[in-house]
Amino acid sequence: MAGPGTGATIVTGGTGGLGLGVVRALAGAGHDVVVTWIAEREIERFPDDLRAHCRLERTDVTSEESFEALVRSCEPDGVWALVQLVGGYLDGAPVAGMDMEGWDRQFALNTRTVALGLRAALPGMVQRGSGRAVAVGTRAAVRPFAGASAYAASKAAVLALVSAASEEVKRSGVCVNAVLPSVIDTPANRAANPDADASTWVRPEEIGAVIAFLCSAGASAVTGAAIPVYGRA
Numbered sequence: 001m002a003g004p005g006t007g008a009t010i011v012t013g014g015t016g017g018l019g020l021g022v023v024r025a026l027a028g029a030g031h032d033v034v035v036t037w038i039a040e041r042e043i044e045r046f047p048d049d050l051r052a053h054c055r056l057e058r059t060d061v062t063s064e065e066s067f068e069a070l071v072r073s074c075e076p077d078g079v080w081a082l083v084q085l086v087g088g089y090l091d092g093a094p095v096a097g098m099d100m101e102g103w104d105r106q107f108a109l110n111t112r113t114v115a116l117g118l119r120a121a122l123p124g125m126v127q128r129g130s131g132r133a134v135a136v137g138t139r140a141a142v143r144p145f146a147g148a149s150a151y152a153a154s155k156a157a158v159l160a161l162v163s164a165a166s167e168e169v170k171r172s173g174v175c176v177n178a179v180l181p182s183v184i185d186t187p188a189n190r191a192a193n194p195d196a197d198a199s200t201w202v203r204p205e206e207i208g209a210v211i212a213f214l215c216s217a218g219a220s221a222v223t224g225a226a227i228p229v230y231g232r233a
Contacts (some may be wrong), residue, residue, distance in 0.1 A: 003030045004081065005130050005217050008074040010034045012061045012117065013085030015042035017186030018136070020050070021204025022083060025212040027053035031081065034074065036061055061086050061113045064120075071120045081132040081215040082121040086113045088151075095149045103150040110154035111161070118165050118176070126172040132215045133176040135162055136207075139230060141180065159226050166224035175223035177214050181207055182233040202231030 004026075014023045014035035026033050027050065036059040037043055043056065057073065060066040061084075071079055088109035090102050114135045125131025137155045144152035159178055166176040183189060185201040207229050213219055214227075 003217060004032075004215060005132075007077040007080030007128075007131075008032050008034045008055075009081040009083065009215060010036070010070065010074070010079055010117075010121070011083045011085065012036045012059070012113065013087065013136075014054075014083075015046050016085065017188055018181075018184050018204045018207060019085050020047065021206075022085060022208040022211050023050060023054060025205060025208030026081075026083070026215065029212045029216065031212075031215065034070070036070065036086075061116065062108055064116055067116045067120045071124065078124045078128055079121045079131065080125075081134070082117050083211055083215065084114050084117050084133075084135045087136065087155075090148065090151050092147045093150060094147055098150065106150040106154040107157070110151070111157045114158050114161055118161065122165065122169055122174065122176075125174045126169055129173040130217075131174040132219065133162075133165070133174070134211050134214045135176075135178045137162075137178045137180045137226060139180050139182045139228065142226070162226065163224050170223045173220070175214070175219060177219075177222060177225045177227065179207060179210055179214070179227050179229050182230040185231075200232040202229050202233065206231065 009026055009031040013019045015037050033054045035054045035056050059070045090106050135158050137158050140152040141155035141159055162176050162178045181202050183201045185198050185203045190198055210229050
């Protein structure tokens, strides 16, 4: 697999259960990784062996100004890749009984963050004539289930964003894609589903391998895709 291009690779949500697997894959592929964080506990649990391969930047990815400052901090080489993992999950909330505060929170975390990231990073990529952006959706965006309408709808909006952005920049050497995990094998999901067969779930490092490919120079022919990474679930 061809390595990354010149510039930083920003990973939002890189301190979480999925994020650590993705950051390891990207660092292993030679990326200059910048990981966002917002709460002190994220720094406390970030593995020591990864710190030497990353730059940790405190960033509110729901803020336009904060995201733009993050992108500026990557100059002069700019941003080669943007990987957006930040998101939220809401279940057990039927449409007829939806708490609209919960609905709005899902769109803020899952959709607004992706829109802000693309808005901040794509102009520089287009100007340089190269770049990669990858957003994390979910299988529920294409196969919704009862009680998760806000989650599914906000992630489906991410897929629409990715498709539209890809159409806007694909002739500039920039690729914009999404990956669609099923249930991810993280400590949090194991704790929430103690009786489930976690061996069928997709592992963070498996998702990381797919994202590392999409962020490589060799993925120049792939854009506007929503790639299933379901494992065996």
